[in-house]
Amino acid sequence: MWRTSSILFQVNILFAFAFTSFLAVSLFYIKIQLDSESVMRYNTTVKIVGKMRRFNASIEDIRSYLEEQGFYEIIPNEEFKKKILESNQGPSSDSLHVDIVQEHNDIFIVLRTIRHFIVYQDHVDFVWTKYYTMIILGLIILVLVYIALINRLMPLTYIKQELANMKQNLQKITYATNSQDEIGDLVREFNYIVEKLHSIEKSRTLFLRSIMHELKTPITKGKIIVEMLNDSKQQQRLHNIFERLNNLIDELAKIEELASKNYQVHKKEILLVNIINEVKKMLLVNKSAQNNIIIHCNNDLIKADFDLFTLAVKNLIDNGIKYSVDSQVIIDTTKNDLIIKNKGKPLALDINEYFKPYFKDIKNPLSQGFGLGIYIIKNALEAQNLNVIYQHENGYNLFIIQNCIVESFYDSPKFITL
Known part of the structure; x- marks a missing residue:
């Protein structure tokens, strides 16, 4: 389980935020484009039909033009007819009345006379492919960047594990030693420090062993000489002194073990x-x-x-x-x-x-x-x-x-x- 302070956890959170934000912005952009194209088609249709009306084009001419522009005739339901009739004034005598209605992204053109109620619907479909392609490419780029970033950060996880494993015994880190980036530099510098610590540990151990040997040797000789004394009282006193010195040396050795974390x-x-x-x-x-x-x-x-x-x-x-x-x-x-x-x-x-x-x-x-x-x-x-x-x-x-x-x-x- 990742800690919230982990770098990988934070990268995952940032990626999830970027992924969600990109997707939301893309969908919002597509919606704006869809509305924009619908408005453009609506305005174009209004202009053309208005121009034909000014030149007194017949209903047949207008129908031919609409079919050429991709409109197709539909059979409206009663609800649609009622909506048109209530919202617009009907034609007088035998004149042609044209209504242009937009519902969502669909455009309807209603041709009305006293005898006709003809409805055409825009046949132009919104082209989603190019937008879907852009979104997919953007998401792929985001995922590739995320994978590349995670791959660059993963060595930190392995290094952390190796550091945890080397608590009991100083050893070099073998992971990412051939890498030429900052992580590789970090590993090499750490291994250099480990080598220095090994050298210091060896020097300290050698020094302590030498000191212990140099101190205990005269104590041992002193004990031997004490045994040769005839005065038992003086002999016991000197024996206690040498024993005390020997105990002090053992205490120092034990404290050294504690300080170096080697005592079990x-x-x-x-x-x-x-x-x-x-x-x-x-x-x-x-x-x-x-x-x-x-x-x-x-x-x-x-x-x-x-x-x-x-x-x-x-x-x-x-x-x-x-x-x-x-x-x-x-x-x-x-x-x-x-x-x-x-x-x-x-x-x-x-x-x-x-x-x-x-x-x-x-x-x-x-x-x-x-x-x-x-x-x-x-x-x-x-x-x-x-x-x-x-x-x-x-x-x-x-x-x-x-x-x-x-x-x-x-x-x-x-x-x-x-």
């Missing part, structure tokens, strides 16, 4: 406690800290992509602990929303500013800033068609992930020590 989202139902347990493994916090996370909804069921949702919650909890005045984060729910909140001052700027990558609060140069944290949260949730909003109520900063909970179970507050 797999949503399923997950217990919140499983997400929190995974977050505990990913976070690097001071073990001496107690009661870092207060959770009111341990058994709530969430429908989301496990990796992406865990990544978003991890960053929210990490930022919540980092910027809380009491180093605590509270996890709660309301209806279908998950709430992660901490006690602290409200954000200095609009939340949309913090959604930008590598954000730094210029009003507070000493702050650590959110860096990629909030940006990662926003993109990880949007990839799952989820949304996060920010509010500040009663001294608490609330980050609310909307419509992620499919079933809620009440739990008494639990404290998780990290």
